[in-house]
Amino acid sequence: MPDRPLSPTPSSPMLLTRRGVLGLGLGAVAAAVLASCTPAPQWVTPTGAAVSGTEKNRGGTGRVTTVDLTAAPTTLDLAGTSAATWAFGGIPAPVIRLTAGDTLKATVRNQLDADTSVHWHGLALRNDMDGVPPVTQAPIAPGGQFAYEFVTPHPGTYWFHPHVGPQLDHGLYGALIIDDPDEKVTWDDEWVLILDDWLDGVTATPDQVLTDLSKGMGGMGGMGDMFMRMGNRLMGATSDLLGGDAGDVYYPHYLINGKPPADPAQFTGTPGNVVRIRLINAGSDTAFRFAMGGHTLTITHTDGFPVEPVEVDSILLGMGERYDVQVTLGDGVFPVVAEAEGKRDRAFALVRTGSGTAPMSDVEVSELDSRQVGTAQNLTATAEVALSRATPDxxxxxxxxxxxxxxxxxxxxxxxxxxxxxxxxxxxxxxxxxxxxxxxxxxxxxxxxxxxxxxxxxxxxxxxxxxxxxxxxxxxxxxxxxxxxxxxxxxxxxxxxxxxxxxxxxxxx
Ligand SMILES: [Cu+2]
Structure with a gap:
């Protein structure tokens, strides 16, 4: 069954040139998007009956969680370095939490000087709430707002970020945790760890990086195996685990929950307790190899869905991936490390369950070197979430x-x-x-x-x-x-x- 590109016909133009959007008020833009999408009868449209009907069939609990998110300029303190950036009221934004089947009502206000949106990463939600301008909605213009409202279909670890340009590489992100009313796994404590590569307001803005990268390599080829920074580019970052080139953007900082190694995030716990750690890679050009010194990690979920538990020493997370792990806490002070894979730098945090001296951020963590690096290739879906056997249509x-x-x-x-x-x-x-x-x-x-x-x-x-x-x-x-x-x-x-x-x-x- 060939999958054939659609050529837009004169009667079904997508009218959304940037100038067209800027020239219209918000209501007019929304109308223009809908009008420009409706004349293409071969496709389900985000605001059409097929989408609202699917949402109706989801049913849900009827319970509603209401949140307000304001995208606004702010300053991030990186151990004494002030970085001007954009965020949703904190880096990361406060965790949004509800139970599967509940409805999330999120009003997003835009106090930036640029269009924005919010995408609920990983959720199989109704299409018109997916937050991808101009495909599923008009962008939220400066000074404007948008009311997202949808039933949360599946439990798990998700996150949210804009889907406009490279805005994700500002501080515009947060965790969305959806609890399972039929949870099979038990734990004593829970930590959400968001890993990020950071440059905004320090070396460049994301838009500047995109402009630089878009120029291509020009005369910069032939650098051989040199590992070096050239402006906003990082040359020579390689990783066997990633099959070669690990990433191309130079980041001066790597963060766990908005904190650099010089001012690390700290987690406290009780020896012997089981902690569920929800790991989210919010980076834009960096895979992280995650480990906790002196501990093994039991992977229980990835991208929100349960897997047969696997014990590993470390986990490799690409951008956008999530892993839930369980850890039985030892007694003392332990390093939590997320190596920027191939980039010779790391994010770092501390776990305290007892007395002891805090390790330095460059401490050697043997779990990182092990061959027991967890990836999706090691994992099997649990029976209840495996797809039924079927021949592809x-x-x-x-x-x-x-x-x-x-x-x-x-x-x-x-x-x-x-x-x-x-x-x-x-x-x-x-x-x-x-x-x-x-x-x-x-x-x-x-x-x-x-x-x-x-x-x-x-x-x-x-x-x-x-x-x-x-x-x-x-x-x-x-x-x-x-x-x-x-x-x-x-x-x-x-x-x-x-x-x-x-x-x-x-x-x-
Ligand atoms: Cu890519």
Whole structure:
């Protein structure tokens, strides 16, 4: 079943040039988006009956959690260095927490001087609340607001961030924890750890980095194996675990819960207690290798969904990935380390359960060196979340393409155009079992992220929404097309996504 690109016809233009958006008031913009989307009868539209009907069928508990999020300029104190940045009232934002089936009502106010939005990463929510302008909503203009309201379909560890340009690489992120009313796992304490690579307000802004990277390598090739900073670029960052080039952006700081190693986040606990640690990689160009000195980690979930427990020494997290681990606390003071994979730097925090001297941030942590590095390849979905056996109704092949030299990251050789998002749509239909084969034809790893669905890795692997794909490899996954709408999929290296490594999966109407 070929998956055929749609050419926009004169009667169905997506009118959202930047100038068009800026020239209109917010209400008019929303109307323009809807008007520009409705004349394409072959696709389910975000505000159409198929989406609201699916939401109605989700039912839910009827309980409502209400939150206010204001995106605004702020300052982050990095152990004495002040970084001007943007955030949702803290870095990370306060945790949003509710129980699966509950409704989240989140009013997002925009006090930035740029358009913004909020995307609820990993949630298979109703399409018009997915927060991807201009595909699922009009952008929230400066001074404007948007009321997100949706039933939370599945429990797990999720997070939220804007889906406009490289705004994620400011401090605009927070955790969204959805409790399971039928939780199988028990624990004494719980910590949420958000890992991040930080440059905003210190060396550059995310927009400046994107501009620099977009120029391509120019005359900068031929640097050999040199590991060095060149402006906002980091040359020579390599990792065997990532199959080569580990990342390309220079970050002066790596953070755990907004804190640098010189002023580390501190967690306290009781020896013998079991802690559930919810790990989120909110970085934009950095994979983290996570470990806790003197402890092993038992992986219980990834991307919100349970897996058969596996004990590891460390975990590799690509951007956008989440892992839940259980740790039985020892007695003393312990280092928590998230190595910026291949970048020769790290994020660092402390765990205190007893007396002792705090380790230095450059302490050697043997768990990081072990071969017991957990990745999705080690994991198996638990029986209750494994997909039923079914023959795929549709096969879709996508290839990740492009490279650093021209900075032309794309999918199937084409760079996505956010002003013309329906140019390249992969068609699917409600009720289908879809097999998706993602081939990495580039020389670099990519964390591939699909919106609105949690697929399962082939061979009984984990349910996930964000997966690391090494250079030259193909990842095969399957999902049930049960959430109608227009859903983007993209690399979660935000600079790759903005360069064009993005596509759309559209439900036929
Ligand atoms: Cu990428």
């Amino acid at each position: 549709r096969l879709i092949d996508v290839s990740l393409t492009g490279g650093m030299a021209a900075y032309d990251w794309g999918i199937d050789g084409r760079q996505f155009d956010m002003t013309d998002p329906l140019r390249d749509v992969h068609a699917i239909s409600k009720g289908e079992r879809v097999q998706l084969r993602i081939r990495n034809d580039t020389k670099m790893w990519h964390p591939f992220h699909l919106h609105g669905h949690t697929y399962q890795h082939e061979g009984g692997g984990p349910r996930k929404d964000t997966s690391t794909i090494l250079p030259g490899r193909t990842l095969t996954v399957e999902f049930d097309a049960d959430n109608p709408g227009l859903w983007i999929a993209h690399c979660h290296n935000i600079y790759h996504a903005e360069s064009g490594m993005t596509t759309v999966f559209g439900y036929r109407s």
